[in-house]
Amino acid sequence: ASVTRFAEHERGVTVFAKSGDGTERAIECNNVIGCDGPRSTVRRALGVGGVATYVTLQDFCAIEGPIEPYFDCIYLRDIGDSFAYAYVVPKGDVAIVGSVFYPKTTRPYEKHEQALTALRQRLPLGKSSKREAWVALSVRSPHDVVPGRGRVLLAGEAGGFMSPTSGEGISYALNTGMLAGTAVAEGAPDGALARYTDKTAHIHANINRKLKWLPFMESRAGKYLAGFVPAPLVSRVTKGL
Ligand SMILES: Cc1cc2nc3c(=O)[nH]c(=O)nc-3n(C[C@H](O)[C@H](O)[C@H](O)COP(=O)(O)OP(=O)(O)OC[C@H]3O[C@@H](n4cnc5c(N)ncnc54)[C@H](O)[C@@H]3O)c2cc1C
Structure with a gap:
C-alpha cells in the first residue's frame, strides 16, 4: 500500500494508505516514521521544506x-x-x-x-x-535536515539524512531508521520527536561538517586539484567525507 496523506490530532496520527486495487484505508497510530525516500510524501505533507x-x-x-x-x-x-x-x-x-x-x-x-x-x-x-x-x-544546508514535526518523525532521505559530499545514504538511512524506532519505543508518543532529535544530533553534526567541504569539492579549483594530486592522497584526504 502507498501512503497518500495523514492527519495529526490530539490522540495521534491517522494515516491513509491506498492499496493496488485503489481502496484506501485509515490506520490509527501513536507516531509515524516517514522513511519514504528522496520524494517523501510524508515530508511534503509536513510542510517542513523540500530538498532539491x-x-x-x-x-x-x-x-x-x-x-x-x-x-x-x-x-x-x-x-x-x-x-x-x-x-x-x-x-x-x-x-x-x-x-x-x-x-x-x-x-x-x-x-x-x-x-x-x-x-x-x-x-x-x-x-x-x-x-x-x-x-x-x-543536501545543501543544515536546514535540509529535519527530524520531523509533532508526532511524525522523518528518517533516511526523507529527513535529509545523507552525506552531502559522497552521496552515500544507506548507512544514514539504517542508523536513523533504527534511532527513530528506538525513540518511539522508549517512552510517551509526545516525547518521541525530542528523543529522536537528541539521538540524531551527532548525525546532524556529521552532515554539517561535510557541508563545509562541499563548496571546495564542487569548485573548479577543487576538481582540477583532485585531477593532479595522486589518487591515494585524494582518497586519504577525502576518506571521512
Ligand atoms: C544511483 C544511486 C546510487 C547510489 N549509491 C549509493 C551507494 O553506493 N552507497 C550509499 O550508501 N548510498 C547510495 N545511494 C543513496 C542510497 O540509495 C539512499 O540514500 C538510501 O537508499 C536512502 O534510503 P531511504 O530508506 O531513506 O529511502 P529509499 O531507499 O528511497 O526507500 C524509500 C522507500 O519508501 C517507499 N515509498 C515511497 N513513497 C511511499 C509512499 N507514499 N507510501 C509507501 N511507501 C513509499 C519506496 O518505494 C521505497 O521503498 C545511491 C542512490 C542512487 C539514486
Whole structure:
C-alpha cells in the first residue's frame, strides 16, 4: 500500500494508505516514521521544506576488457557545469555506468550520452542493455535536515539524512531508521520527536561538517586539484567525507 496523506490530532496520527486495487484505508497510530525516500510524501505533507534532488541516469554496459572500478567519482570537463560526476561499477559481465546531474539540469539524457561516449573512449565499455533513472538528495544546508514535526518523525532521505559530499545514504538511512524506532519505543508518543532529535544530533553534526567541504569539492579549483594530486592522497584526504 502507498501512503497518500495523514492527519495529526490530539490522540495521534491517522494515516491513509491506498492499496493496488485503489481502496484506501485509515490506520490509527501513536507516531509515524516517514522513511519514504528522496520524494517523501510524508515530508511534503509536513510542510517542513523540500530538498532539491540530483538526477541520476545509469546504463548497464557490456565489459569488453579488463576494467578498474571507479566507485567514487569521475569528473569530465566537456559536459558542462550541470554535470556533477560519473561512476563505473563493474558487476559480473556488465559495468553500471552512471551520471549524476545537479538539480534543474536540462536534457540530462543527452548529457549522459556524451558522458558515455567520453568514458567508452577511455574504458572497455560496450553496448548498453538497460538504462535506469532516479533521483538522489542534494543536501545543501543544515536546514535540509529535519527530524520531523509533532508526532511524525522523518528518517533516511526523507529527513535529509545523507552525506552531502559522497552521496552515500544507506548507512544514514539504517542508523536513523533504527534511532527513530528506538525513540518511539522508549517512552510517551509526545516525547518521541525530542528523543529522536537528541539521538540524531551527532548525525546532524556529521552532515554539517561535510557541508563545509562541499563548496571546495564542487569548485573548479577543487576538481582540477583532485585531477593532479595522486589518487591515494585524494582518497586519504577525502576518506571521512
Ligand atoms: C544511483 C544511486 C546510487 C547510489 N549509491 C549509493 C551507494 O553506493 N552507497 C550509499 O550508501 N548510498 C547510495 N545511494 C543513496 C542510497 O540509495 C539512499 O540514500 C538510501 O537508499 C536512502 O534510503 P531511504 O530508506 O531513506 O529511502 P529509499 O531507499 O528511497 O526507500 C524509500 C522507500 O519508501 C517507499 N515509498 C515511497 N513513497 C511511499 C509512499 N507514499 N507510501 C509507501 N511507501 C513509499 C519506496 O518505494 C521505497 O521503498 C545511491 C542512490 C542512487 C539514486
